[in-house]
Amino acid sequence: MEIPYTVEARPDTGLYNAKVGIWLFLASEVMLFGGLFSAYVLLRVGAEPGTWPHGWQNIVLGTINTIVLALSAITTLMAWVACKVREFGKFKFFHACTLLLALTFLCIKFVEYSEHLNHYEIKLTDGRIADGDMVSNDPAQDHVVIKGRFDKTEMDLYDLRAQKEISETEITIPRSQIESMDNYGPWHNNYLALYYTLTGLHAMHILGGSIVIGYLWGPGRKLWKKDPERFTNRVEVSGLFWHFVDLVWIFLFPVLYLT
Amino acid sequence: MSESHNTPSAVAPGSHGDHPVDFNSYMRRCAGVFGVVVIAVGLMIWTSYLPETHLGWSGKIAIILVIASFNAFIVAGFLMHLISERKMVYTILGFTVSFVIGLFGLTFYAMTDFPKHTVIH
Numbered sequence: 001m002e003i004p005y006t007v008e009a010r011p012d013t014g015l016y017n018a019k020v021g022i023w024l025f026l027a028s029e030v031m032l033f034g035g036l037f038s039a040y041v042l043l044r045v046g047a048e049p050g051t052w053p054h055g056w057q058n059i060v061l062g063t064i065n066t067i068v069l070a071l072s073a074i075t076t077l078m079a080w081v082a083c084k085v086r087e088f089g090k091f092k093f094f095h096a097c098t099l100l101l102a103l104t105f106l107c108i109k110f111v112e113y114s115e116h117l118n119h120y121e122i123k124l125t126d127g128r129i130a131d132g133d134m135v136s137n138d139p140a141q142d143h144v145v146i147k148g149r150f151d152k153t154e155m156d157l158y159d160l161r162a163q164k165e166i167s168e169t170e171i172t173i174p175r176s177q178i179e180s181m182d183n184y185g186p187w188h189n190n191y192l193a194l195y196y197t198l199t200g201l202h203a204m205h206i207l208g209g210s211i212v213i214g215y216l217w218g219p220g221r222k223l224w225k226k227d228p229e230r231f232t233n234r235v236e237v238s239g240l241f242w243h244f245v246d247l248v249w250i251f252l253f254p255v256l257y258l259t
Numbered sequence: 260m261s262e263s264h265n266t267p268s269a270v271a272p273g274s275h276g277d278h279p280v281d282f283n284s285y286m287r288r289c290a291g292v293f294g295v296v297v298i299a300v301g302l303m304i305w306t307s308y309l310p311e312t313h314l315g316w317s318g319k320i321a322i323i324l325v326i327a328s329f330n331a332f333i334v335a336g337f338l339m340h341l342i343s344e345r346k347m348v349y350t351i352l353g354f355t356v357s358f359v360i361g362l363f364g365l366t367f368y369a370m371t372d373f374p375k376h377t378v379i380h
Contacts, residue, residue, distance in 0.1 A: 014345040023348050027355040034359045038366040045370060063300060070296045070334075074289040077338050084280040243339045250331050253300075254323045258307035 007229045022237045026244050029205075033248055036198055040255065043190045053191045055161035056184075058112060062257040065108050066249065072101035073246040076213070076239040083232040088224060091235070095217045098242070102210040109203050116184040116192070120146055121157065123179045130171055131157055134183070143174045144181070195256055202252060205245045212238045292337050299330040 005017040013020050044052055075097040082090035115133075122130040122144070132148010147170050151157055160166065182188055186196035216235060223231040303326045306319060314322065336342040341352075 013347040015347055020347060020351075023351045027351050030355050031358060031362070034362050038363055041363070042366050042370065059304065063304065066300050067297065070293060070300075073334060073338050074293055077289060078285065081280055081282055081285045085282050087282070090282075240339055243334060246338075247331050247334055250334065251324075251327055254303050254307075254327045258303055258323055259320045 007227070007233060016233055018233055018237045019240075022240050026240065029244060033198075033201075036194070036201070037251070037255070040194050040198070043194065047190070050155055051158055053157075053189070054159045056191070057195075057257040058115065059257055061108050061112055062253055065105050066253050068101050068105050068108070069246050069249050072098045072105070073243050075101065076242045080232065080235045080239050083224075083228070083235050086228065088221075092217065092221075095213055095235075098213055099210060099217065102206055102213070105206055106203060106210075109199065113196075119184040120148075120181055121184070121188070122146065122173060122181045124173065124177050125179050126177070128152065129154060129157065130173055132168060132171065135170060142176070143172050144178070145170060145172050147171075198252055198256065202245065202248055205241075205248070209238065209242050209245055213242070288337060292333055295333050296330055299326050299333075302326050303330075 003017075007016060009015055010017065010020075075094045079091050079094035079098065082088070082094055118134050120130075120132065120134050124130060129151045130146060130148060131151060132146040134144070135147050136145040148168050149166060150171070156163075184192055186193045216231075216238060220234070221231070223234070303323050306322050306326065309319060311319065341348070
């Protein structure tokens with residue numbers, strides 16, 4: 001039994017079925033990310049003045065990732081155009097570029113996560129706070145070493161952008177002086193919880209999209225010989241998903257990195 | 260795909276809907292879109308570093324989000340072909356937009372919706 005309307009448009013919708021399906025799916029995705037963005041707005045506006053982090057993200061890495069994703073959106077579109085004009089070699093080239101760019105994006109995200117997870121806030125028994133990257137945390141030793149600075153209150157840690165010069169030195173802290181120690185994971189505060197949730201969900205979408213694009217580039221390309229038009233439609237549908245993922249990042253970047 | 264489904268309404272190779280697809284013109288369009296996106300990202304970063312004395316915190320955020328929305332319009336319009344889509348797609352998006360407005364409307368409503376005698380510090 002053949003599946004109807006995989007290539008030709010349905011008379012009532014004017015579209016082939018997979019395209020209606022992907023747009024309905026994207027509509028549900030808008031609601032998913034919309035809910036998380038509204039949670040961000042609610043928590044951000046409800047935060048006490050001066051307690052919402054600024055300058056906690058690496059803007060250079062965020063900008064590179066924005067450019068990488070924009071470039072991948074273009075290579076995805078060009079892969080579809082190559083299919084449309086029946087140039088399969090170009091399709092393979094552009095989709096390989098998309099996969100490489102997706103991998104680059106995920107690698108940069110991994111670097112960013114690693115930087116955060118290696119960053120510690122240590123409250124000392126004398127009331128001071130040490131904040132910085134962990135250098136040594138060997139349980140066999142009676143001290144930890146971080147590369148960072150001392151602060152008097154937690155408020156000094158929030159707005160890093162307002163502080164022009166932050167001098168960091170290697171600090172050795174005896175374990176007996178440590179009251180509590182916490183790295184910058186999603187449990188650290190509301191901002192980081194939202195950061196990991198939003199970017200983590202987005203990264204999962206990148207991974208999922210990459211698997212689909214990888215399938216079309218690899219084993220799925222057999223369909224090209226049998227039915228190039230249907231294959232082209234599959235490329236278009238996966239491309240629409242990829243552009244949506246790019247759209248989400250277009251808002252995530254300014255919201256989490258710049259404001 | 261069955262031959263019986265190859266009706267005259269089927270999309271012809273080298274075309275997108277009613278429009279013919281030309282590889283080189285798409286390359287030029289993509290280069291243009293990429294350039295606009297890069298400039299918009301640069302503008303957002305520049306705006307974020309402006310002193311708050313001129314615009315205020317909320318003014319800066321508003322400008323950055325307007326630039327981001329313009330960026331999204333360019334990507335959705337030209338890369339997702341939303342500027343020339345079928346009515347069905349616009350209908351789906353119309354419903355989506357109305358639900359999102361409702362979602363954010365409830366969020367903003369909830370910000371000021373406290374029970375009576377709530378003490379706000």
